[in-house]
Amino acid sequence: GESVGLHLPTLSVQEGDNSIINCAYSNSASDYFIWYKQESGKGPQFIIDIRSNMDKRQGQRVTVLLNKTVKHLSLQIAATQPGDSAVYFCAENMGSNSGYALNFGKGTSLLVTP
Amino acid sequence: KAGVTQTPRYLIKTRGQQVTLSCSPISGHRSVSWYQQTPGQGLQFLFEYFSETQRNKGNFPGRFSGRQFSNSRSEMNVSTLELGDSALYLCASSLWAGDQETQYFGPGTRLLVL
Numbered sequence: 001g002e003s004v005g006l007h008l009p010t011l012s013v014q015e016g017d018n019s020i021i022n023c024a025y026s027n028s029a030s031d032y033f034i035w036y037k038q039e040s041g042k043g044p045q046f047i048i049d050i051r052s053n054m055d056k057r058q059g060q061r062v063t064v065l066l067n068k069t070v071k072h073l074s075l076q077i078a079a080t081q082p083g084d085s086a087v088y089f090c091a092e093n094m095g096s097n098s099g100y101a102l103n104f105g106k107g108t109s110l111l112v113t114p
Numbered sequence: 115k116a117g118v119t120q121t122p123r124y125l126i127k128t129r130g131q132q133v134t135l136s137c138s139p140i141s142g143h144r145s146v147s148w149y150q151q152t153p154g155q156g157l158q159f160l161f162e163y164f165s166e167t168q169r170n171k172g173n174f175p176g177r178f179s180g181r182q183f184s185n186s187r188s189e190m191n192v193s194t195l196e197l198g199d200s201a202l203y204l205c206a207s208s209l210w211a212g213d214q215e216t217q218y219f220g221p222g223t224r225l226l227v228l
Contacts, residue, residue, distance in 0.1 A: 034216070036219075042222075043118075043204050043206075043220050044204070044206075045219070097170065099145065099164060099169035100162045100208065100217060101159045101162060101171075102157075104158075106156050107156065
């Protein structure tokens with residue numbers, strides 16, 4: 001079946017560096033994508049989202065890029081901080097009837113070292 | 115504004131029993147979704163409710179069911195528990211879904227089946 005997958009299960013970066021987390025999706029009909037951050041013992045926390053009519057969207061220190069040609073999504077975190085250490089998930093909405101049915105990737109563990 | 119709340123936070127049951135989990139969405143939110151998170155399968159969509167109606171459903175057996183009340187609060191029930199049902203069950207809510215508003219997650223209920 002179609003699924004969202006992550007290229008790297010773990011990523012270690014130094015504090016202050018930029019981080020890039022990648023995600024591949026296979027459902028060309030998906031039109032809404034979300035990045036979540038999950039810290040230990042907590043539920044996923046919304047970071048940023050993007051719709052298929054956009055290629056790029058920026059937030060505070062984060063940027064999401066969408067390449068529909070190769071079905072690729074990436075999350076860029078600028079000036080990574082220790083508090084950014086967490087597991088990051090990309091998700092595509094596969095819901096019908098204007099609703100939700102998020103299909104999550106397996107996640108990438110980001111470790112920020114001082 | 116209070117976030118999504120889930121009760122109980124932790125639960126221990128034995129095989130064959132049934133369990134009911136509760137979710138209170140963010141005030142004003144009308145869409146409530148449920149997800150199961152396990153180390154092996156990751157985050158998997160269970161179902162979504164909107165205005166007391168199930169709008170989307172994932173690929174889980176009929177032992178998993180849910181409902182939504184008129185105040186948007188939601189419950190999910192798992193009957194005839196199996197060891198493999200041990201997981202973190204997450205609830206997420208959104209304002210409405212006409213334009214794919216952001217989903218916000220609760221802290222989850224951790225269920226252990228012995």
